[in-house]
Amino acid sequence: MTKAIRIGLLGTGPWATRTHAPALAAHPDVDFSGVWGRRPDAAAGIAAEFGTRAYEDVDALFAASDAVALALPPDVQAPLAARAAAAGCHLLLDKPVATSVAGAREVALAAEKAGVASVVFCTLRFAAATAPWIEEQAAAGGWYLARAHWLGALFSPGSASAYAASPWRREKGALWDVGPHVLSVLLPVLGDVTEVVAAAGPDDTRQLALRHAGGAAASAVLSLSAPVAAASAGITLHGDRGQVDMPRWDDAVGSFAAAVDALLEAARTGVPHGCDAWFGLRMTEILAEAEGRPAA
Structure with a gap:
């Protein structure tokens, strides 16, 4: 990608306000294209603070974006992520992708069908202190x-x-x-x-x-x-x-910026990231099994 990628934000809670919005607004390779939330007044407040636009129509935000970052409850996130992928948006997802296996699978399949990149923001996989440690121990x-x-x-x-x-x-x-x-x-x-x-x-x-x-x-x-x-x-x-x-970690904003970098790289190269929607699906399958629910 030779120009800034347009990334929209879905969500207006504390995680979106404290982590996602500051990282998107500050990222040198990102055009923070807008905010949508289930509380329009909160979306307007974030947009005013970070110099972007609030959208009342989520599909309009998809149309104005190359990618979306989601900071929503998991079972609100999943259908909107699948919808965003169908609109051609790369996906920067929050964990867990969904609390049902069917919901998480829908997201992974939608991303695959649309040919868009996906990354699940698991903080430890992107934090400066822990990401290289994980790679070292795996190797x-x-x-x-x-x-x-x-x-x-x-x-x-x-x-x-x-x-x-x-x-x-x-x-x-x-x-x-x-x-x-x-x-x-x-x-x-x-x-x-x-x-x-x-x-x-x-x-x-x-x-x-x-x-x-x-x-x-x-x-x-x-x-x-x-x-x-x-x-x-x-x-x-x-x-x-x-x-x-494992070393201690902090700086959620910096970790999220690293996840943005990972999404940009996956979108540019077409090489899936190790923490993508399919990995998110696998985590949901394991947690559903631990909860005693069938993986359906």
Whole structure:
């Protein structure tokens, strides 16, 4: 691509306002083409703040864009993403792509049929500290065991998180909100999941036991209801080289900008990114199995 790509934003919540919009507005290779949301007043506010246009008609935004970034609840995202792909827009998706296998498959098939690129914004796959670490561990191999925990405090007394007001997070819990973060690391490093078992803990806490195609075992404890003082996240690998801990990460805006770069590269070259809509579908299949629902 020799000129700025026009990218529109779908969504007006805190994730869109704090991460997507600032990154799109600042990216040197992006023309931030507009904002659409289910709350037109919020879309207008984002558009005014970041120097773009608010759209009331989502199809008009698709027509004015080469790609769209989505910051919507997963089961609102999926049908709109498929619709955007059919309109010829490349897709920068949020995780999870959908909470139903059918919804996630619809997105992947729509992108394939339209010949558009797709990237799922799993933060750890694009953060400056963790992205190269994941690539290094995947290349090294020889892993025997992985231990992951992601203990958020969104729903705990004393939490001031803006994301606690999210209805879909309240309904679906940690399995679907932070489970994709963990899977986005474990799958490229340990291989596909061949078996998953889930056990319930307090509140929305879930503990997963995973078997991977390469033979390694993994465990993951996920929660959005941990005490504020206990909130933390990390992944540790054990193998031929001993024990290796994933580095800490931050800078969501910078990570999203890197995801934009990945989408631009996939669109330019036609080479699918490793964290594309098909990868998003696979994560949804695993999480649906962990939830005890058939993969239909």
